[in-house]
Amino acid sequence: MTLAGMTFTFSHDHVGITVTREDLDATIAWYSRTLGLAVEQRFEAHGTTFVFLTAGDVRIELVAGASDRGAPPTDDVLTSMHTSRLHHFCLAVADLDAALSRLRALDVPLIGGPMEIPATGRRIAFVTDNVGTVIELTEPGT
Structure with missing residues (x-):
C-alpha cells in the first residue's frame, strides 16, 4: 500500500x-x-x-x-484569537452549571458563555487559566 x-x-x-x-x-x-x-x-x-x-x-x-x-491574558473569548498562542482546548463536563459554579467559587472568571450551540447540540463556556490559556468547557447535549 x-x-x-x-x-x-x-x-x-x-x-x-x-x-x-x-x-x-x-x-x-x-x-x-x-x-x-x-x-x-x-x-x-x-x-x-x-x-x-x-x-x-x-x-x-x-x-x-x-x-x-507571548500574548497577554484575555477576559473576553471573542477577542482572544491571537496568533502567538494556542487559542483554546476543550474539556467535556457532565454538568456545565455545576462546573461553572465550582470554578466561580475558586475565583476563576468566566470569559464567555454559557451559551447553547444548536449546530453541535452542546452548551459551552470559556474560562482562562492563571497565564491566560483559554479553556472551553462543554456539556454534551441531550
Missing part, C-alpha cells in the same frame, strides 16, 4: 501549553486546585522543563523554557 492510500487511526494524547519558567509552579498549582489534575511526570530535556498533568483520560503537557509570555 502506498503512503497516499494509508489510513490513520488516531486517539487524543495531550494538549501542550507553553509557559514561562517563572509561571510553571503557579500553573501546576492552578490546574491542580481548579481542575483536579495531578502531576504524572516532570522532567528536564534540552534546557526545557516538561510537566504532564492528568485527570482521567485528560493529559496536559506544560512546557517551560521560554521567558516571553
Whole structure:
C-alpha cells in the first residue's frame, strides 16, 4: 500500500501549553486546585522543563523554557484569537452549571458563555487559566 492510500487511526494524547519558567509552579498549582489534575511526570530535556498533568483520560503537557509570555491574558473569548498562542482546548463536563459554579467559587472568571450551540447540540463556556490559556468547557447535549 502506498503512503497516499494509508489510513490513520488516531486517539487524543495531550494538549501542550507553553509557559514561562517563572509561571510553571503557579500553573501546576492552578490546574491542580481548579481542575483536579495531578502531576504524572516532570522532567528536564534540552534546557526545557516538561510537566504532564492528568485527570482521567485528560493529559496536559506544560512546557517551560521560554521567558516571553507571548500574548497577554484575555477576559473576553471573542477577542482572544491571537496568533502567538494556542487559542483554546476543550474539556467535556457532565454538568456545565455545576462546573461553572465550582470554578466561580475558586475565583476563576468566566470569559464567555454559557451559551447553547444548536449546530453541535452542546452548551459551552470559556474560562482562562492563571497565564491566560483559554479553556472551553462543554456539556454534551441531550
